[in-house]
Amino acid sequence: MTAPLYAIPGSVAAVAPAAPAAAPMPAPAAPTATPRTVGEVLRNSHVESVMDELDRDLVGLAPVKARIRDIAALLVIARLREHLGLASSKPSLHMCFSGNPGTGKTTVALRMAQILHRLGDVRKGHVVSVTRDDLVGQYIGHTAPKTKEVLKKAMGGVLFIDEAYYLYRPENERDYGQEAIEILLQVMENQRDDLVVILAGYRNRMDTFFQSNPGMRSRIAHHLDFPDYGPDELMHIAEAMLAAGHDRFGDGARAAFADYLQRRIAQPHFANARSVRNALDRMRLRQASRLFADRDRVLSADDLRTIAKADIRASRVFAPSA
Numbered sequence: 001m002t003a004p005l006y007a008i009p010g011s012v013a014a015v016a017p018a019a020p021a022a023a024p025m026p027a028p029a030a031p032t033a034t035p036r037t038v039g040e041v042l043r044n045s046h047v048e049s050v051m052d053e054l055d056r057d058l059v060g061l062a063p064v065k066a067r068i069r070d071i072a073a074l075l076v077i078a079r080l081r082e083h084l085g086l087a088s089s090k091p092s093l094h095m096c097f098s099g100n101p102g103t104g105k106t107t108v109a110l111r112m113a114q115i116l117h118r119l120g121d122v123r124k125g126h127v128v129s130v131t132r133d134d135l136v137g138q139y140i141g142h143t144a145p146k147t148k149e150v151l152k153k154a155m156g157g158v159l160f161i162d163e164a165y166y167l168y169r170p171e172n173e174r175d176y177g178q179e180a181i182e183i184l185l186q187v188m189e190n191q192r193d194d195l196v197v198i199l200a201g202y203r204n205r206m207d208t209f210f211q212s213n214p215g216m217r218s219r220i221a222h223h224l225d226f227p228d229y230g231p232d233e234l235m236h237i238a239e240a241m242l243a244a245g246h247d248r249f250g251d252g253a254r255a256a257f258a259d260y261l262q263r264r265i266a267q268p269h270f271a272n273a274r275s276v277r278n279a280l281d282r283m284r285l286r287q288a289s290r291l292f293a294d295r296d297r298v299l300s301a302d303d304l305r306t307i308a309k310a311d312i313r314a315s316r317v318f319a320p321s322a
Helices: 038-045 047-057 062-083 105-118 143-154 177-190 203-212 214-219 231-244 253-265 272-293 301-305 309-313
Strands: 014-016 095-099 127-130 158-162 196-201 222-226
Touching (some): 038 062, 062 222, 095 105, 095 203, 105 222, 196 203, 203 214, 231 253, 253 272, 253 309, 272 309
Parallel strands (some): 095 196, 127 158, 158 196
Antiparallel strands (some): 014 127
């Protein structure tokens, strides 16, 4: 069973492969003839398998998945036009992913890079994930080389800028974020055949960022809105995460976790799949402490893999409010 994808990354710069090493995908087949149909392009590129995996492995996000298929369709048709010698400019592929944390933005960026690579719109298909700290320097003359070094690493693939609105800090006249933005704008326009930039962050903050940077807005062709997960989807994610670790809910534990989710969603700073993962980590910690306390007990495989109702009910979200 393929483990579901949630892409809950850190915010440090990282070069990520377009596909997880544990689940390699076949390289695009060498075409035997110039493709003349959509089906031929799909078979030559194997791009449909990427979209199918996205549908199967990523919970929810129906509007996002539909938009990814629309973009793939645009690229396939552009490829057919190219083969027939029909004049057309390459579509702009820079994107904005807006939504709350833990909604799968980085995972979708990884899959988008695969699609772009298989259809020949980027050379390498890798993703370089960065934040403001990776682009903006702290003194005069520091920002340009930092930004250009990141862009050099990202060329041929996708540059994913998380919380992109932090690049712009108008309240600080000595801030160097605007310099990084200007370099990005130039590269996004002049080298769009070799780099796709994806900006990501909270919806309202991204809207403000674009209002303050009309040049950036004009270069972003695709805006994808990532909705929050509902309780049923979060439960599905939790059970898939447990299964991936060979664990399971014990008697009454699933109902207890459903109660936990209802309470946790109502609290501040809830981060969707990221918060589910963190909750499961804490429950495993309580399970380990519970088993550790009984030193002479012979533990079965079932004992070791079962999250008990008590491991969940011990969470602070069940504490009486003051």
